[in-house]
Amino acid sequence: MIGLKHLPQGKNNEEVIFLLRRDISVLLFHVALYVVISILPFGAYWFISTFFQNLLSDPAVIPVLNLTLVGFYMFVWLFFYRGFLDYFLDVWIVTNHRILNIELEGLFKRTVTEVKLFRIQDVTTEQTGLLAHFLNYGDVYIQSAGTRQRVVFEQVPNPNKVARQIVQLVAWYKKAYPNTKN
Template structure:
């Protein structure tokens, strides 16, 4: 179970610095699209009442319209739930050791990939379009030396600031790694030959 402090497979000395989802306006546009789709059956009902007044009073026509509208709304709900799950369950987690990309693919599949901060080579951000520029959301691209050479934080808020924060964590992680490496290096052992009888130690 994921919380703001704990998540599955967390390392002993690992802590979450921040986590991101796509900017809320991205899903708001999806909500507007489905809200428009909800109006269509009502418009069809008004049109049928004007053009085919006997259809609604028919013992077959009215139940058929009700069943058709019910099936239509059911599919609208399913597609909306799929869009919400894709928006809400897609997540990017930045810890003091690594970045984790959680990508929801459909309702029953999820892909999780990760990369250590020390293997990050380059971080860039870009903002394109009218609404992204107006609201300040965009993409953050992370170039790594691993098998998945490019991580992308898609449509996140304050993309440039996110890129700077990740770069800060990379520098801290690399500095901490160099410190540990220096502390673990032992001074070369000076071996002296001391004669004890016929043996040399």
């Protein structure tokens, strides 16, 4: 696991200012979706008991249906946790020296992007849609002078506040370390 006190390639005086994930509503939508999916077997049972009554009277069918039901919930649980990990393992860590963007994409792809504070040139926010405005979440775009031009904080809560904090942090860093070039 990644310890916040021992970030990869961390400096001695590095402190985590804040850690961000997507807004909780993104996770709640995911939970609601899987709750609905979990209810589907009840509809299937009603369908079978209404249109295939003689099927349920065969004693050999019952364990097959039960095992199918358990298998269904095993896969629902698997994909639910996968979706949770998609939310939980994508983090943005802002320290007093840099910004780390850690994203897990699919099963075999993990991207870690680092932007040093002195390289940040511009911070922009975007809130698109009724839900984003109502729940106050959105994207924060951080433009840097590095090879990787832009880091995006996706669907984070209070994007305007986050942008403000980053701008203040960058201003502080440039004042505290005016000769930093690398």
